Amino acid sequence: MPSVSGRYSDGNTASVRQVRIEIRADGFSISGTDGDLLATWHFDEIELIDDLESNSFLTLARTSQPGARLTIEGAAPCAEILAAIPALSQRRRYPLPSLRQTALYAGIVAAFAVALWFALPKVVDATVRLIPHSWENRIGESVIENVANVFSDKTGDQRFCSTKRGDDALNLLVSTLAGDLHIDFDVRVLDTPVVNALAAPGGHILLFRGLIDQAETPDEVAGVLAHEMAHVIERHATQNAVRQLGLSVVLRALFGDPGMLQAAAESAIGLSYSRDAEAEADRIATELLAGAQISNEGLVSFFTRLAAKRSGQEGLLRYLSTHPPLADRAKLLPPSPNAARPSMTDRNWQRLRSICS
Amino acid sequence: MPGDIAQTDAYKPLMKSHYELGELFKIHLTNLLFTALTLGIYRFWAKTRIRRYLWSHVEIEGDRLEYTGTAKELLFGFLIIVAVLIIPVLIVPEIISLAAVLSPETQSAVAGVQGLIIFFLIPIAIFRARRYRLTRTRWRGIRGGQTGSSLVYGATSFFWSILNVVTLGLAIPYTRTHLARYRTKHTWFGNRSMVLDAKGRRLYPALFVSFLLYFAVLAVILMLAAALFFPVFQPMFEGRTPSPQEIILSLETSSVQLIVVLVSAAVLFTLPTLWYAATEVRYFASCLNFMNLEFELDTGRWRYVWFIWTNQLMALLSLGLLLPVVYKRYVDFYAERFRYAGSFSERDLSQSELGAPERGEGLADAFDIGGI
Known part of the structure; x- marks a missing residue:
């Protein structure tokens, strides 16, 4: 079984432990350096918090364990994690709209603004005519x-x-x-x-x-x-x-x-x-x-x-x-x-x- | 005990900065572009994007901070404020006062009441925005929180402001220290709150120095104005008061001089306040206590004044374009100079059980006091 090293905090206290993450068929086994099993994370419940420094720094969370965090540093270990969960980059806990979505939305609003710009004199004119x-x-x-x-x-x-x-x-x-x-x-x-x-x-x-x-x-x-x-x-x-x-x-x-x-x-x-x-x-x-x-x-x-x-x-x-x-x-x-x-x-x-x- | 931070007498930096200007500008410039294209509505996503970067690139004791807020929370927070505050308090009176052709006296009365309401709401907005940001900040999975009442904070700020005006600023050290103590004791991280053991009277020497600076600046500005606007003041030297028309006529032909005087005044009058702020921020840092850790901000006063002054000028003159430089300078400054000493048991710092608001920062956004 492949394994990488990382840092784990359980979400209950601020203590952090160096851990070995064994990548199994359906999830991770997380154990301390002394060998005792700390947690088992199933792939389905793993979410991505951050992927920094062009994917050589990952922070993962688990839906059923609020506040628990797993941090993996280094290009090679991160690549192994990403290979194990291919959909990880789509499984962000706090997703932001993609650039394409944003551009589309901005386009609609900008078109609306341009229309308003040309309609404004007519709207103002009509309103003025209503004023006694x-x-x-x-x-x-x-x-x-x-x-x-x-x-x-x-x-x-x-x-x-x-x-x-x-x-x-x-x-x-x-x-x-x-x-x-x-x-x-x-x-x-x-x-x-x-x-x-x-x-x-x-x-x-x-x-x-x-x-x-x-x-x-x-x-x-x-x-x-x-x-x-x-x-x-x-x-x-x-x-x-x-x-x-x-x-x-x-x-x-x-x-x-x-x-x-x-x-x-x-x-x-x-x-x-x-x-x-x-x-x-x-x-x-x-x-x-x-x-x-x-x-x-x-x-x-x-x-x-x-x-x-x-x-x-x-x-x-x-x-x-x-x-x-x-x-x-x-x-x-x-x-x-x-x-x-x-x-x-x-x-x-x-x-x-x-x-x- | 394993996992404990070793006890040393020496102060060491609390934070490590991983900010990179290139990355910051990439986020900031696309943010500006889309905010403009969407007539400002994108700003909630823009704020969230930049905060994700700002939080996650600060390292404390080997672990990064985490920002868990979402744009949707900010958007709904703002929409609620538009519905309950902007429309009834700001927009409706404006339409009524124009439609009903109110007398100038009534119009100023309405504007005065609006101003008072906003003045009262600003500290409330600041306190509520703090709560939102603290509850959206995590480190090692542990999140922050804030107790206390924004209404109490707002009312106290309101009356302290009046007291500051009545006493011509003499109460400032007391009132500001009192509010800082209130904010700090209601600031939590995990199951622990902070303490600010500060005494207002310790800041009086700084207040008097800043008063002296204030009068020095005033004298400089008056001399500059007298030199540039000699024609306007000429009637006064001849022993009579100039009429409003004379003043308007002279100002019409000397707009460049007017701009010079106003800009120098705006720039120089920040000096006394910044001098006081520099003393205060150092003193407050030394009075801060969290889980028996002690803190210090290792900076000279003039260095701090220069630091804040250049940051503000840069942000203002570039119309916000250079904000990434300001963010980086700010965090690098604190990463280098904000230090702590002592040790705490990480196991004693456990998860927060305080409530967290569902939406955020509507008020602060409405009054444009959101900061980052």
Whole structure:
């Protein structure tokens, strides 16, 4: 009878013994170095715990003797054991899925994810259409409220600039751009030196005073305003909120409380949609301007000037930005129609510029 | 007596490491690939695969450790937590607060309550994950276990954290030692539990050194910020407070400086904590007792600080890609420096009769505090 040496512990105490394992026709006889029989393991009840160092280290267990372990070291003894129980490598106590199983499963999930990626805009679109306007309006109000609190150190209505003549000039520009669209635009000027503008759900648009101050021509303000109105027309802000909520629910169900990587995944997905939305808004803004026979050169020159001013940051933050690079945007805009007229009269432009004084 | 470990006065290493970087990377990289492809669901199998390797390549007294946990146990543990915690406590309030357009005050109140619940649950998650791992660890067929209550541990941690805040950190040596004693006395291997004979007051010198380090780091960061952000602070030197708009405008044009300051702060502010941790881990090792064996962690404080600091930086900067190097460094460090002295009768260490949970680590996984 062939035999190999190994180490045996019986599962009751931590003592370990050097043993001889005699390989019989139907199992192992395990006896101590002094010759006394310690246990008889039948092949059917032997399971594999570990096979390490390319099968020159085996740990075996026995189903009917919990905690008992048999360890065999060395290439030759291990080969003898494996030859005695050919099915051993399939008889793992704690099997892990094979690489093939895993790849198949990963493929299915990846296909599902790709499908979801393409379906997501449609799902978001359908959901947005279900949201009543009053609800959207309330969300927009609270967004405007929060933004105003962050960027202005005044309180209440003081945060927004308003004069009778300035409001009239602004509203005239809005209705010129809107043409025959039946959408309620609520455009307000926020009293802050920061150069920015935003569109919140429900048709609310904020122009920051800094933007009007920095604009060199009324066409530049008209261009940015048209861009924000395009966001309103396409309901981008509402879509964005619905998408972010949906993504965070899905990612939380997958990961739990989002850690750093999950948060990064969430914002990466959000950013890619956001840049598409910006490009779309640029395109529609050009249409609005064309409809009102206003040149889009203002939009182009404003972006170009901002790009020059921020040239230091563009390179570093390019891929983290919610907007496409400014210089690219200026290049992408189509040339304006020939029959362009000024977006507002000189008098109205002066009235808008002094809306905060 | 045959089978007994010989009595010597000298300390000798407890563990032997058989980790190989090539093998570890093979497992780790396929794990990352499949975890990404399956949108994270594979991570339960990934964890189990890497733990099998990490456990089975540590040798103690000639025999390897054994990890007996399964991916299914981790998966079901997580699913239960999604059902009883993630959905009702984290997802539902988020939908409600957006749908009902709650006022900013109510929204912050909801977020505050959520934060408190999570804060309370984190130590519970840690304690429960410990129990799972101990019951899934075997050596010579004998398995580990954990007694004690995760709720008691969680509540104690919660109140100790409040006490630490109220006392500005002065209670830290007491509270941390108390929790470590609780964890240790409820840690079992086979039929034996461990003892940590540590006194919190012995750690006060280290606490004061780390306070001094903290103020030194603070001074360095403030000087760096003042140098890089001179325009932002200029109004203050002129004797007036800058308005929020001015701050936003200056920050807009100096994002690189901001990143430099934030990164240096994040890196340097770990130093005081690590200094304290180094003193604590050495002291606790010397206070540990299992079956009358004595232990020591033979490392200088700065060596330990450097060791943990580089490990964390490596794991973070590589976004987890270099974790195998971290695992290997970690186990090699302890294999070389964690030593024991004394002898015990192997026959007195018999099989554990403590219960073992059927599923594991759901909470720890949900809060991303699983470690390995």
